[in-house]
Amino acid sequence: MRIVAEHLTYTYNEGTPFAARALDDVTLTIEEGEFFGILGHTGSGKSTFVQHLNGLIRLPSSQKHPKKRRAKRGEVLPPAPVLRVGEFDLTDRKTDFTALRKKVGIVFQYPEQQLFAETVKDDVAFGLKSFADKKSQPSAEEIERAVREALTAVGLSYEEVAEKSPFDLSGGQKRRAAIAGVIVTKPEVLILDEPAAGLDPLGKKEVARLLHSLHETWCKTVIIVSHDMDEIAENCTMSAVFEDGRVKYVLPPRELFKHADELLGMGLDIPLVAKLCRELSARGIEIDCDLTADGFVKAVLAKRGQA
């Protein structure tokens, strides 16, 4: 599913003294199959943007039919917002949002805080049951098969955890179980807000591995929201930077981090390898690499071979 957003603007608490512009004329396309990274610091609008993608935040009604409003003399109407996720037109109030949410799964920050059921099995099955049609509820066997597949996909053993209370799992297992509860509906687009936050280094590595395996076998498009520049550089095929509700850059990480000065100026960090390349450049050595650790080592070794 291709995601196309054009002229998206959103204000929290519109019309009150607390009004805060979160998105300001955002135009961004995310191609199917991408491992997409969204960065920017707190309050830059990145979470507001991803919440639009499965209709958790709807476009306010005043904007829904801007074509119907006639421009007063001399007035220029703002361009109509466009938001399409695959075949779903999110500016249309008749869109089937339940069907959309089955296809676009969002894993929030600290998803383990949302576990609630008595057993892992019930917890993972919850989304599946609630998204199903009232008339055609899945059978017990279908549910069990889907839950088993989802748990296996996140690297948990069905036999081991299905009957356990989700609260008896370890921290890393809880997070996996929570992700299983989202992917159980087989979304085509999986969005994760800070998927590795609060984990120890080993846990971070495992999450990255898990996301790559999901990207290969389960969800066509994976979108991560992250503060960790190294995480973006190591994993993403494409990235976008948000600042003050606007999209500043849409570039592959290796191109993006060439704008190091601008990013640092925005209070963002750059990956370790990008920092090293800058230091080397200051010493008269240019290393051209993709900014992953492996890529850097390869480029340096190749350069030494030439010397």
Place this chain on the structure above:
Amino acid sequence: MENMNALEFENVSFAYEEGGFHIDKLNFSVAEGELVAVLGHNGSGKSTLARLSNGILTADSGTVRVFGEPLGQKNLYEIRRRVGVVFQNPDNQNVASVVEDDVAFGAENIGLAREEIGRRIDFALSAVGMGSFRNATVARLSGGQKQRIAIAGVLALRPDIMILDESTAMLDPRGRREIVDVVLRLNREEKMTVLMITHYPEEALLCDRAIVMNRGEIVMQGTPAEIFGRHEELLTYNLDLPRIGKLCKTLQEGGMSVRDTLDIQILADDIAKELTCGS
């Protein structure tokens, strides 16, 4: 008394009812004014250590001493005042809706005089750089600001030891820097003894000493640079090197003669030397 230990564990044992790891005859101490990092993977006993230090958990046997005084039922509240803990999630620690009420909460509970509380709030808020937020609404602050308010609430009790239990884990890079700056300043200028439990190697590197925990035991101790120099050993405890340390290793495996370092300047110098001397 000279060189008094701020915190001392003597043969402390502790086991959770539900099993898992247990702490068996743990001995360690933190000197007054020291800044110590505690590392270890999830479930290694770091937080248990923090909770034993101020009596949130009670040791099954052994003695916990705070400035020489053994922790017991009688002095539990006095010790809790002296050993302040800041936890991971700021939203679980802020109790009031206005900043000054939130900071005053602990001080009010120990029954300080009104004027004194006012002074403590001033001191605590300026110590964390939030002086101008006295009448702000807590809910409208950023994560880093909320966490600084939580620290201010602890500071208002004038503790002698501060324990940060992954207090930066839920914050963005900017928030994390804010907290680390505050902690470093308190340690250097106010001589506060600090125990910093963290997953971030960059934070551990700022400390005087680091200890590594694994299954309830202290398995490594030393300066942070020493600890991160023992790569193979770290791996056995499910810990990893900082990114830059790992990069040094991979370059060495590729035949480059670069030093083991955590300093980006040194690494850049070494690589530059390797790449230019041959040509």
